[in-house]
Amino acid sequence: MYKKEFIPFTEDEIRMVNASALARQFNCTSTYIGRIMKLQEYPKNENAQLIIKAAREIVDTYKSYPDKKKK
Numbered sequence: 001m002y003k004k005e006f007i008p009f010t011e012d013e014i015r016m017v018n019a020s021a022l023a024r025q026f027n028c029t030s031t032y033i034g035r036i037m038k039l040q041e042y043p044k045n046e047n048a049q050l051i052i053k054a055a056r057e058i059v060d061t062y063k064s065y066p067d068k069k070k071k
Contacts, residue, residue: 026050
């Protein structure tokens with residue numbers, strides 16, 4: 001069965017990630033972080049791959065919290 005290797009971030013997921021904090025961690029600009037997160041295919045650059053992995057961990061952490069709006 002076909003398995004998609006890279007799933008791009010949605011706009012809501014991009015908003016979950018603090019680009020400035022990731023930029024400090026990876027020694028780059030927040031604009032670069034934003035461009036990397038908006039890619040539609042897996043990046044070839046090793047640094048960009050690490051940024052994607054870190055951002056995906058942040059998004060997964062936020063999604064694991066229960067939704068408090070539902071009651």
